[in-house]
Amino acid sequence: MTNMNRDIRNYMFTASSISLSRIATAIFYISILWVSFTVTHSPVYTGIADGLVTLPLFLSFAVGSFVDNSIHKKFIAILFSLIRACSVVPLLFTFLFNQKAFLIIFLFLFAFSVGLTSDFINSVRAVWIKKFLKEGEKVKRYRAFSNILYNISEGLGYILVGFLISTGVTFTLIFVLLIYLTSTIPISLIKVYEEPKRHQLKAGARKLSDPLNFIRKSPIVLVLFTEGFLVNFIFGMFGVLTTVMVVRIFQLPALYLSVIYLILTLGISIGSFLERKEGFPRLNRVFWSIAVLAVMLIALSYITQFIYVLLPMFIIGISIGVSEIIIFSGIQNNVPEEITGTIQGYYNSLATGLTFLSAPITGILVQFTGYHNTFFLISTFSLAIILIIIWRRTITHVHRN
Numbered sequence: 001m002t003n004m005n006r007d008i009r010n011y012m013f014t015a016s017s018i019s020l021s022r023i024a025t026a027i028f029y030i031s032i033l034w035v036s037f038t039v040t041h042s043p044v045y046t047g048i049a050d051g052l053v054t055l056p057l058f059l060s061f062a063v064g065s066f067v068d069n070s071i072h073k074k075f076i077a078i079l080f081s082l083i084r085a086c087s088v089v090p091l092l093f094t095f096l097f098n099q100k101a102f103l104i105i106f107l108f109l110f111a112f113s114v115g116l117t118s119d120f121i122n123s124v125r126a127v128w129i130k131k132f133l134k135e136g137e138k139v140k141r142y143r144a145f146s147n148i149l150y151n152i153s154e155g156l157g158y159i160l161v162g163f164l165i166s167t168g169v170t171f172t173l174i175f176v177l178l179i180y181l182t183s184t185i186p187i188s189l190i191k192v193y194e195e196p197k198r199h200q201l202k203a204g205a206r207k208l209s210d211p212l213n214f215i216r217k218s219p220i221v222l223v224l225f226t227e228g229f230l231v232n233f234i235f236g237m238f239g240v241l242t243t244v245m246v247v248r249i250f251q252l253p254a255l256y257l258s259v260i261y262l263i264l265t266l267g268i269s270i271g272s273f274l275e276r277k278e279g280f281p282r283l284n285r286v287f288w289s290i291a292v293l294a295v296m297l298i299a300l301s302y303i304t305q306f307i308y309v310l311l312p313m314f315i316i317g318i319s320i321g322v323s324e325i326i327i328f329s330g331i332q333n334n335v336p337e338e339i340t341g342t343i344q345g346y347y348n349s350l351a352t353g354l355t356f357l358s359a360p361i362t363g364i365l366v367q368f369t370g371y372h373n374t375f376f377l378i379s380t381f382s383l384a385i386i387l388i389i390i391w392r393r394t395i396t397h398v399h400r401n
Contacts, residue, residue, distance in 0.1 A: 006191065011132040013186040014125055015146045017081075019153040020183035021121070024176045025114070026157025027164060029053070030261065031172055032111055033243045034165060034254050039103060043240055047363025049111050050239040056116035064343070067123040077187045080120040085180035087113035092173040128192065130332060151269035151321070158262040162255030215343065220334050225347060227286045228327045230385045231320060234293060236358035237378060238264070244366055250306045263310045267317020272325050274318070286326050287386065289319040294382035301375035 036049040070076060091106040093099075164172040215221050246257045271289075296312040296319075303309050335343045365374040 007132040010190050010192060011129065013190045014128050014132070015149060017183050017186040018125065018146070019149050020179055020186070021118070022150050022153040023157040023160075024179035024183065025118070026154045026261070026265075027161040027172060027179075028110075028114060028176050029239070030158065030161040030254065030257055031165060031169065031176075032107065033239050034257065035169060036104075036107060037243050037247055043244055043363035043366040044360065045104070045363070046243055047240045047360040049107055050236070050359035051357065052108050052111040053115040055112060056119050063119050064123045064126075067120070067127060073124045073127060074187065074190060074192060077121050077124040078184055080117040081180070081184040081187060084114060084117035084121070085177055085184070087117065088173050088177040088180065092170065092177065095170045095173065128190070131192070148269045148272050151265045151272065155262050155265040155269070158258045158265060162253075162258035165254045214335075218334060221331060221343075224286075224327050224330045224334075226385070227290065227323065228347060230290060230382065231286075231293075231323045231327070233358045234297075234378060234382060235320060237362040240359055240362040240366065241371075241374065244371055245309070246306075249371060252306065256306060260309065260313055263313045264317040264320075267314040267319075268321035268324070269317075271318040271321020271323075274322055286323045289323045290382060290386055292316075293319045294379045294386070297375050297379045297382070301372045 032049050032053070033046060036046040037043070040046070067073060067076065087110055091110045094102050094106045160175075161172065164175055215225065242257060242260050246252050246254075246260070250256065293316055296316045299312045300309065303312070331343065331347060362374060362378075365377060369377065
C-alpha cells in the first residue's frame, strides 16, 4: 500500500509538471505562429517555424533509447527542463533591444530548442508513467483524467496568450520563462528508485533493432503507429491554417486564434473524458474518429463567418481526444516495460516527429493552391490513409477490442 501511495504521488507530480509545461507551451506555440505570420506575412515561414518545434522528434528513437539505458532519469528531466526555460532568453533579449534583424533566426532556434528539450523530458515521463502505473488496465483511466488536466492547462494557456500578446511579446516571453522554470519544481519532488548500473549496462547492450523487430512483429502496434501518425500529421496543419484563417480571412486579432485553440482543447478534454474507463481500448474507435475529422475539415472550407468555425473545431477536438487516449494506452498496454521509453521514442519519431513536414507542407499548399483548396487536399489525404488502415487491418486480422 505504501508503494502504491508513493507511486500515485509520483505520478501526480509528473502530471503537475506536464500541466505547467502545457500552459507555457500553449502560450509559446500561439506566439510563434502569430509573430511569424505578422512579421513575414508568409504561410511558408510560419509553417517552418511551426515545424521546427517537432523537427527534433525525428531523433526520438535515439532519445528514448538513451533514457531507457540511463540511471539518471530524474537528472535528465531536471536538466533539460532548465535548458528549455533558458532557451527563451536569446529571443527575449532580441525583443528587449529591438534587434528585429535577428528575430526570425532566434525564433526558429527557440522553436527547435523547445522541441528538442521537450523530447528528452517526455521520454523520461513516459518511462515514469509505466513505472508508476504498473497495472496495465489503470493506464487508460489515469491517462484519461490526466489528459483532461493537461488540456485544461493548455486551454488556460490559450486564454492567456491572447491577452499577453496584446501587452507585448517581451512580457509574453518572460511569462513563458517563469512557467517553464516552475514546471521543474514537481520533477524535483519525485522520489524514484534508479536501477543499478550493472542492470543498466545489460540494457544498454540491447540493439536498437530489437524494438524495431518488436514493432514490426506486432500488428496492433503497427496500426496504432499509423493512426497516431495521421492524427498528429493533421493536427500539425492546424497551426498554419488557423493563423491564416484569423489574420488573412477574418482579419481578427490574436485573441480569436486563442479562442479557436481553446475550443479545440475543450473538445480534446471531452474526448479524453469519453475514454476514461478502465480496460483495454476499442481500437476501431480511432478509425471512426479520423473519419469524423476528415468530414469536419471539409465543412471548415465552406465557413465564411468566425462564429461558425467553433463547432467543427470542437468536434475535431473530441475526435483527437478519443484517438490520443486509445493510441497512448494501446501502445502502453502492448509494450514491455523495459523498452517503453524506446518504443515511445519511435512513436514520437513516426507519429509526432513527422508533423515537422505537415506545417511547411500546409504553408506551401496555402501559398500555391489557396486556403480553401488546402482543406480539401488534407481531407482527401485523410480518407486515403483511412483506406490504408482498413487494408492493413484486413491483412493482419487485427480485431482486438
